[in-house]
Amino acid sequence: MANIAFILLCHKNPEGVIQQARQLTAVGDYISIHFDASAPKEAFNRIKSGLADNPNVTFARKRIKCGWGEWSLVQATLYALEAAEKAFPRATHFYMVSGDCMATKSAAYAHRFLDDNDVDFIESFDFFESDWIKTGIKEERLIYRHYFNERTQKWLFYQSFWMQRRLGLKREVPADIQVMIGSQWWCLRRRTVEWILDFTRQRRDVMRFFATTWIPDETFFQTLVRHLIPEEEIRTRTLTFLMFSDYGMPVTFYNDHYDLLLSQDSLFARKISPEARDLRQRLGQLYASDREDFQISNEGNQLFKFLTGRGRIGRRFAPRFWETETSLGRDKELLIVACKKWHVAKRLLGSIKHHTNIPAIEYLFNEADTWLPDLGGIQASLGKRTRHRRALMRMLFDYFDTDRLIICLDTASIDLMNDFYSDRASTRLLEIECEFSDEYLVGHAKRVGLAGAESSQETIDRLLPTIRYDVTYERERIRDANYPNHWRIRERAPTEQNVEPIANFLTVGEETARGIANTAHLFVD
Known part of the structure; x- marks a missing residue:
């Protein structure tokens, strides 16, 4: 002993x-x-x-x-x-x-x-x-x-x-x-x-x-x-x-x-x-x-970072001069799909690529293993991508030889949205508004390390209101930004109501937009 x-x-x-x-x-x-x-x-x-x-x-x-x-x-x-x-x-x-x-x-x-x-x-x-x-x-x-x-x-x-x-x-x-x-x-x-x-x-x-x-x-x-x-x-x-x-x-x-x-x-x-x-x-x-x-459950450090980071809005450091002076280009059009449920946005993106010829990249600023072409190392890590976001986007436009490009962003990435909307390029935003059950939010907390597999019910009960408020707060921040060219589709809305926002966002015909809106199992968790 x-x-x-x-x-x-x-x-x-x-x-x-x-x-x-x-x-x-x-x-x-x-x-x-x-x-x-x-x-x-x-x-x-x-x-x-x-x-x-x-x-x-x-x-x-x-x-x-x-x-x-x-x-x-x-x-x-x-x-x-x-x-x-x-x-x-x-x-x-x-x-x-x-x-x-x-x-x-x-x-x-x-x-x-x-x-x-x-x-x-x-x-x-x-x-x-x-x-x-x-x-x-x-x-x-x-x-x-x-x-x-x-x-x-x-x-x-x-x-x-x-x-x-x-x-x-x-x-x-x-x-x-x-x-x-x-x-x-x-x-x-x-x-x-x-x-x-x-x-x-x-x-x-x-x-x-x-x-x-x-x-x-x-x-x-x-x-x-x-x-x-x-x-x-x-x-x-x-x-x-x-x-x-x-x-x-x-x-x-x-x-x-x-x-x-x-x-x-x-x-x-x-x-x-x-x-x-x-x-x-x-x-x-x-x-x-x-x-x-x-x-x-061992969630202490992740939980601390999450809770203490709630009030810190905006960038921690000033942008570097080459980022503030660099533009994607006046002739470029960046289309952003913003969604908290990444799998929903990825399904929608797959359907868009099936119905249109617009190049699309998934959560390149949120997910480290998102597929990206070899761009000389700038794509190597999330940190590099975010620090040099405009340079990265210009290189992607050049790689795909296109003037239109779609990307996905988490709804928490409002600093990136603000930055892209301040660019001389044309920026368009489609927000996907999903419903969040308690079970989904608990699963989300465990996936990102805010809770562990053995977290007590008391810990979960105290954490849930904070996570739910956080999701709501992100939606409100996007609304308060008053972005131009901003459309929204909703999980609760009938499919037909989502056709027009998709058509306006992509500038495609009604039939193409309807095909995208009818994507099978789009909102299924």
Whole structure:
């Protein structure tokens, strides 16, 4: 049976630390605490006295002052790890947590999970090849020596950095080391920890190297585990659920996130708000329970992106100058079929191609695997297509050697509609208004990752009104745009009523439009 020794780095809230330690050790697990030396000594003494009667608690042999991005965070972790390895010989796993972390599963579930998965859980992606670092310096974290803290000693940090750069004082990564990067929240087996501690005593060159890198808590353990442990015994993921906003800030969880946290494929979560007393109490009780009936839907990150993105209308960045100045051409006519149900639009497009000779492309800005001709790489990804949309459309007009072209767009793509309508080319729009049952919307939520196969009915019930409103809101935005040459066909309308809008949109005869309107099973889900 697995026994976990938690490695806790903390710097505040002594009462919270005491409560967290009691909750995690109540079922027989252990905890090793490093309390930042920058915090008042009285606070540390309060923690020691509050946990003095708990044999499953130990403390790092030395307290040091820690700074974000500094080696001190790794050194503090090593001090706590050494203390835990020595004090708790029965510990089978060592799990890194902070004071903001709390369990989202029971101890029984966590122990069984670790028993069933004899591997180390740690994010470890190639430092140079991966895109794990989104902003800021990258290789400069390693090839230059960092003695100052960028947050508290910004001027000294950058003066040192630029001086080394001007003087060419680059250094090499230790020859036998492949530097990896990932989240600092890991869970390692005892054998792995013992090998890491032995490595730190034997390889002083590697220790000196990492001691002057920037943000080593994202690289040190990640690199050593990959260096020491066979690949098949590593799971490149963290067991701690965390989310980041698009500003790079960690998302904080509150009382109403309880069900969401339990449904994620993780054992812990951060950051739990100190004010979320009800959530903290419920999660604390959960860890001590015998509950194992957790339904894992894992929709947290997709759901967060969906809900936080609802109010962000318009483009995130200004268009590039070659996009704003480029036109499809005054002689060109772009026909847009807008529909939320992609399969309906695709059926209509197939019928249009059968009845007319107008070239048509399906959801080229919404669906990555839409067929497109080879256009020199501009068609390679959705990102490229969207960034260079006008250039892409001009190339498609040239490829098909036509002045008329039909494309499909999701009704959410109003920014693309606005852009095309602002062009000197003639733009026409046919909106397909479909009906949406609750069953369809639930299926849609699962297809796009807003809900999982095991999402609870309570989660679905809370999500449905938001998705339905979102569909309605997209329709209203298209109406409010007051586009010229805008027609609409409806699922509820008799087929004969849809003939005229199709005829006007395509500028075809009534019989041709009627044949298209009579497309078999057009609106069937």
